[in-house]
Amino acid sequence: MGNARFDLIVVGAGLSGLMTASVAADAGLSVCVVHSGLGLFVFGAGCVERVPLTDAEADDEPAALTAFREFTRSAGCPFLTGDDPEAGFYLPTILGSFQHLHLAPYSLHAGIAATGCRVAVVGIRGLTSFDARFVADRLGGQSFGLGAPGIYVAREIDLGLPFGTVPTPLLLANRFDRDAGFRDLLGAALRLAADKVDRLLIPGILGQISTHADIVSFEAGLGCRVGELPTFPPSIPGLRLYQALAANLRDRGVEFLGGFPVTELLLRGGVCEGVVVETPARPKRVSADAVVLASGQFSSSLLGFNRNGVDAEARPLRSAGGPVAVNLYAVGALLAALDGGCGGNARAVVSGYRTAMRVVAATGGKERRHAMR
Amino acid sequence: MRCDDVGLDNCLKCSDCNTVCPVMTAYSAYPGPKHLGPELERLRREGLSCDSDWLEYCLGCDRCSLACPNQVPVSAMIARAKTRHVKPAIRRWRDFLLARPAVLGAVFSVAPALSNAMLGFRPVRRVMAAIAKITDRRSFPPYAAPFRLRKAASSGHSDKPRVLFFPGCSISFNQPGLGQTVLAVLDQAGFDVSVAGAGCCGIPAMGNGDLAQALRCARANVKNLAFAAELGIPVITACTSCGHMLKSGFGEVLAEDADMAAAARHVAAASYDLGEFLLEHWAGEEAAHAPGPPQRLAYHAPCHQLSQGTGRPWFHLLRRLPGVDIVDLNAGCCGMAGTFGFKDEKYPVAMSIGSRLFDAIACRQPEAVVSECPTCRLQIEHGAAIQAIHPVEILRRVMT
Numbered sequence: 062m063g064n065a066r067f068d069l070i071v072v073g074a075g076l077s078g079l080m081t082a083s084v085a086a087d088a089g090l091s092v093c094v095v096h097s098g099l100g101l102f103v104f105g106a107g108c109v110e111r112v113p114l115t116d117a118e119a120d121d122e123p124a125a126l127t128a129f130r131e132f133t134r135s136a137g138c139p140f141l142t143g144d145d146p147e148a149g150f151y152l153p154t155i156l157g158s159f160q161h162l163h164l165a166p167y168s169l170h171a172g173i174a175a176t177g178c179r180v181a182v183v184g185i186r187g188l189t190s191f192d193a194r195f196v197a198d199r200l201g202g203q204s205f206g207l208g209a210p211g212i213y214v215a216r217e218i219d220l221g222l223p224f225g226t227v228p229t230p231l232l233l234a235n236r237f238d239r240d241a242g243f244r245d246l247l248g249a250a251l252r253l254a255a256d257k258v259d260r261l262l263i264p265g266i267l268g269q270i271s272t273h274a275d276i277v278s279f280e281a282g283l284g285c286r287v288g289e290l291p292t293f294p295p296s297i298p299g300l301r302l303y304q305a306l307a308a309n310l311r312d313r314g315v316e317f318l319g320g321f322p323v324t325e326l327l328l329r330g331g332v333c334e335g336v337v338v339e340t341p342a343r344p345k346r347v348s349a350d351a352v353v354l355a356s357g358q359f360s361s362s363l364l365g366f367n368r369n370g371v372d373a374e375a376r377p378l379r380s381a382g383g384p385v386a387v388n389l390y391a392v393g394a395l396l397a398a399l400d401g402g403c404g405g406n407a408r409a410v411v412s413g414y415r416t417a418m419r420v421v422a423a424t425g426g427k428e429r430r431h432a433m434r
Numbered sequence: 435m436r437c438d439d440v441g442l443d444n445c446l447k448c449s450d451c452n453t454v455c456p457v458m459t460a461y462s463a464y465p466g467p468k469h470l471g472p473e474l475e476r477l478r479r480e481g482l483s484c485d486s487d488w489l490e491y492c493l494g495c496d497r498c499s500l501a502c503p504n505q506v507p508v509s510a511m512i513a514r515a516k517t518r519h520v521k522p523a524i525r526r527w528r529d530f531l532l533a534r535p536a537v538l539g540a541v542f543s544v545a546p547a548l549s550n551a552m553l554g555f556r557p558v559r560r561v562m563a564a565i566a567k568i569t570d571r572r573s574f575p576p577y578a579a580p581f582r583l584r585k586a587a588s589s590g591h592s593d594k595p596r597v598l599f600f601p602g603c604s605i606s607f608n609q610p611g612l613g614q615t616v617l618a619v620l621d622q623a624g625f626d627v628s629v630a631g632a633g634c635c636g637i638p639a640m641g642n643g644d645l646a647q648a649l650r651c652a653r654a655n656v657k658n659l660a661f662a663a664e665l666g667i668p669v670i671t672a673c674t675s676c677g678h679m680l681k682s683g684f685g686e687v688l689a690e691d692a693d694m695a696a697a698a699r700h701v702a703a704a705s706y707d708l709g710e711f712l713l714e715h716w717a718g719e720e721a722a723h724a725p726g727p728p729q730r731l732a733y734h735a736p737c738h739q740l741s742q743g744t745g746r747p748w749f750h751l752l753r754r755l756p757g758v759d760i761v762d763l764n765a766g767c768c769g770m771a772g773t774f775g776f777k778d779e780k781y782p783v784a785m786s787i788g789s790r791l792f793d794a795i796a797c798r799q800p801e802a803v804v805s806e807c808p809t810c811r812l813q814i815e816h817g818a819a820i821q822a823i824h825p826v827e828i829l830r831r832v833m834t
Contacts, residue, residue, distance in 0.1 A: 098504070103450060235462070236462060238790075269453065269459075295448070295449045295453045311762065311764060316746075320500030321500075321743045322505065341682040
């Protein structure tokens with residue numbers, strides 16, 4: 062048996078890493094995701110922007126986004142486009158600005174900018190880091206600038222949050238997950254706040270482990286669509302997406318080794334044989350036929366690369382030229398840091414898809430692995 | 435390894451630790467690991483005591499440290515603060531007892547039938563609850579004649595590779611039969627197994643902030659196990675909390691003493707969880723072909739199994755067994771946290787934390803739940819009203 066062996070190791074459990082793992086697992090590869098921490102899911106909600114990609118990436122974008130939508134849908138966190146998928150749509154942020162997006166999760170989608178929409182931005186008395194009046198004032202003006210003028214009013218509900226503690230969105234999200242009485246209280250207060258408006262915008266508090274069905278049924282009880290606004294970290298919609306995607310991957314047989322950093326890449330003769338993980342007592346060697354680094358923009362120096370860029374296959378290059386290893390790839394924000402391109406979730410999804418497909422083609426999938434034993 | 439001295443500066447205040455804290459998910463008033471750890475640590479290093487009763491609510495599960503993207507030793511900071519925490523007399527004396535399961539075990543296993551009758555007698559429990567704040571809302575695990583087997587059935591001349599089994603208090607005093615099962619499985623897997631003359635690993639002392647007792651346990655065990663480390667003999671535990679102490683805890687507790695800390699690191703390098711060891715060192719051919727009755731099981735990963743960074747060895751071992759239909763519940767912490775769930779004032783929090791797991795079990799409706807941690811098994815049996823067994827028992831059934 063020996064130490065663990067997989068077809069593919071993905072280092073990092075952010076959006077690009079999980080996307081890579083999903084596409085590879087779909088093709089029958091055995092995958093291990095090694096990660097330390099929760100990645101940038103704690104910022105935002107995984108929304109996919111409209112960004113300029115390289116020509117090669119743009120070619121693969123439709124297939125990548127289809128795969129992403131299928132992944133998130135089957136994980137129980139479906140992503141939606143706007144009415145015109147090509148045009149994109151605008152979603153509000155808690156800073157009162159609008160983001161131009163291609164895809165967003167269902168729980169944010171109701172916030173979509175639409176001409177003539179009457180929206181109540183609902184603050185919760187005592188909740189830190191969310192100022193409904195500030196958000197509503199700014200969104201009103203910004204929506205005019207977009208050519209989708211809407212009416213944004215600020216309202217406040219009182220959930221009787223205890224005096225003397227500092228309630229955060231995380232605290233409320235945990236209550237939402239665990240406490241049916243709290244959900245009822247929140248629902249009743251939001252129903253009142255929905256008077257004479259088409260939409261509610263609330264801080265993202267609808268649970269860390271809530272399912273799509275939970276959110277839909279909560280919304281149904283309000284009689285009004287509700288859009289979450291992701292707050293400062295930890296963003297609850299982002300966390301919810303992470304939980305859903307990770308659970309889905311686990312159910313599909315992807316192994317997760319979380320909590321410990323990768324300290325070494327096992328490089329021999331131009332091939333990456335695996336990674337060394339700094340686990341307690343003994344470092345753990347995990348071997349694989351291919352390794353994808355999805356470890357984020359701050360990891361390029363830690364992994365000992367000078368910024369020599371990447372080749373056409375998204376493989377990090379040595380200063381002397383040629384890839385560091387023929388089977389070592391970079392995706393997501395790390396790729397952006399190495400090739401100077403844009404980062405963001407669109408790049409994470411597309412680069413994850415492209416690299417996973419490359420790895421599948423290179424390793425030949427399940428049949429070859431069994432033949433080697 | 436996680437750098438203690440610079441660990442505090444690594445904190446980004448990102449709150450990732452807070453998102454995974456089981457106590458925070460269930461108890462809104464709890465300030466959380468970010469506050470009790472790095473936030474207060476900055477003030478503690480300035481000499482302010484910052485003592486808080488909230489420290490008693492930390493489960494020591496280590497999930498905060500695992501979630502930290504920057505390797506801040508959050509859990510260790512809180513554990514250290516716990517050792518300086520001052521408690522009122524009743525909780526102090528109660529926790530003094532709970533920190534010494536080996537002593538309690540030695541006493542109660544002298545006449546186990548009598549002890550169990552007494553510990554199960556409602557009026558006695560009511561008195562314990564009233565005077566010592568040990569909850570009467572749950573039962574104690576029954577005590578048994580202790581697990582005393584020093585040498586396994588093999589002779590000293592065996593050329594099978596040697597391993598040393600570290601039984602821990604739960605197997606020693608509550609489930610000696612489980613200890614026998616472990617020996618039988620290791621023997622049948624081709625190893626010459628002997629039993630360490632070890633005491634308590636010290637994790638209950640750590641959990642109750644009793645540094646003196648934790649140091650005693652750590653020193654005794656490191657000295658006792660040093661020979662195995664030197665000879666390259668694997669030290670194997672079947673309890674994930676003992677495993678956590680062997681692999682990380684002794685080093686943390688003994689950090690001030692450079693020599694002992696180095697010895698602790700050697701012992702750690704020789705330490706294995708039973709599932710981890712079998713997955714790495716045993717071909718398991720026999721089990722793959724042995725016939726087995728169909729079994730619908732659910733696996734619960736203890737927090738101290740996740741903190742060892744071994745993956746899910748038992749889940750993978752059992753999955754391969756013919757007839758075994760097993761699912762990974764992946765439903766968070768059970769809430770028991772060793773001695774935590776026995777404390778009267780902590781009991782509601784423990785049950786609230788575990789409610790997510792109990793619901794997941796009710797959804798899945800397995801015949802039994804398997805888990806490597808003895809107190810997880812207690813909590814699951816209590817909260818989900820279902821049989822909970824150590825995964826090695828499943829393996830044993832197909833190995834005969």
